[in-house]
Amino acid sequence: MHQTLMLSPHPTDNDTTSPTLLFAIREGNAVAWQRLVRIYGPLVVGWCRRCGLQESDAFDVSQEVLLGVSESLDRFELRPIQTPGTGSFRGWLWTITRNKIADHQRRTAGKAQAGGGTGALQQILSLPDQSPETTEDVADLHLRLLGELKLSFNETTWTAFWRVAVEGDAAKDVADDLGISVWAIYKAKSRILAKLREHFGENLE
Template structure:
């Protein structure tokens, strides 16, 4: 089952179904991993961080109701990830006596927020791209993928897909329009 909106995904998580957690994991893991890698965390620590963030979301789900007027989900998730990274640094300090490791090494919330906003935007486009792929016809998406994402010459794409050059341009235009629309919807949901 595909959850088309963040709200429906969060509602499904509240109902604790296994599949929605899988969806949540698939959707947000790449974002968490991105930040973990920026902090040069080991593979083990990365998995631990993903787990910690998911557990935190799991814990809050009892009381959490998605209400846009109460704040954006992305801000909530950003804070959870940032806090989890800070906790991880603290745990490291405690267990390995990181005397030399100053707290200055812990990413500050200001710089984190800047990167978070940019990454969130990328994440929105990534999700929108997946939705576009599921919405348009296979050939349309292939034409878009080959000509736009992989920058293959239009004539080559047309020959490969056995469609006209005009069709390749139409596919591009259709996908871009869908992408804008879906990215807007996703961004408004936050």
Template sequence: MAAIDTSPSTSASLLLRASEGDGQAWHRIVQLYAPLVYKWCRRYGLGPEDAADASQETFAALSQRIGTFDPSVSGATFRGWLRTVTHNKVMDLYRIRQTGDARGGTANVAALADLDAGDPTLGEVGSSGSGAPDRSDRKEVLRRALAILRPRFEQQTWTAFWRTTVDGCSPEDVADELGISRWSVYKARSRVLHRLRSELEGLERF
């Protein structure tokens, strides 16, 4: 059964389209990463309102600089780069607050400057990392990406992908379950995975 695809492009990645000024691609990137940026801001010790402000400033800066990120650079990851931008915006906020409240202000900024190196809950800035926090962040992004992609595929195609890739069922069992050929199961899974990789090229590695 054919997949339903309503996006303007299936070949160019979200990163490429956003860097070329595609508003829809930019909106999807914000959808994917805004909850993660907010979570990082909260981990830095910001309250809900300040975290929301810092998140907004992060994406404002990102919208101006997204074309400068080069995923081909060895060791570069979009998430690591985004985390660095977030860290800088949080530090900017703390510096601004020093003017109104000097008590502990300098110490707070100094602590934040070293936080990424010493806090295992944030992982290493600029690196794909191999720790649990980084894997957890990646899973969050993938879950949101799949939720965005889901409406673009017919039920049978999506079920074949989900049952084999996420649930770990064999293609043979899924073929019997859906009443289709094993080849159709492979084809459905490949179609969804190809679309996911195309969308997230330069953002997440597979």
């Protein structure tokens, strides 16, 4: 069962991955790279499956996508976003994913043509310009982002944030349960959202 984030599940004008995380990866930080893989790998697999790939093919293509990201990350630059999906890390990631899916389908088409099939070619033409992510995809992404930050905060701060921002409990009820002030609840929420923006560039408010 998926948690329901009580935050905007849609990409916003701040929908970019933090320059801090990207810089760490560019500097060869293996921990930062593994963090990026944990966060975005499942999203890429979901995109691949939504574009018609079977589970095993979706995983294989996702590995090709991540290899493409590692090879071309130095050429990626965050830009002001004029329209959803442009200038953002996710928009760039989808471009790579789309190309890798098309490559896979061309290979499939080559095999199919030997047997008289044309379905793979039609699939290439039907690939969307914008990523096929759903509201649930983005909510799951945000949950993974939050999971990366959990150990950075004490239990009370995290519980206060989680219950108010993710589970949707009233701040007063949470404050009473935890024995802290309502002001402390909002401070906890603010601190964690600020950390998300700082480390991952995601604006969830």
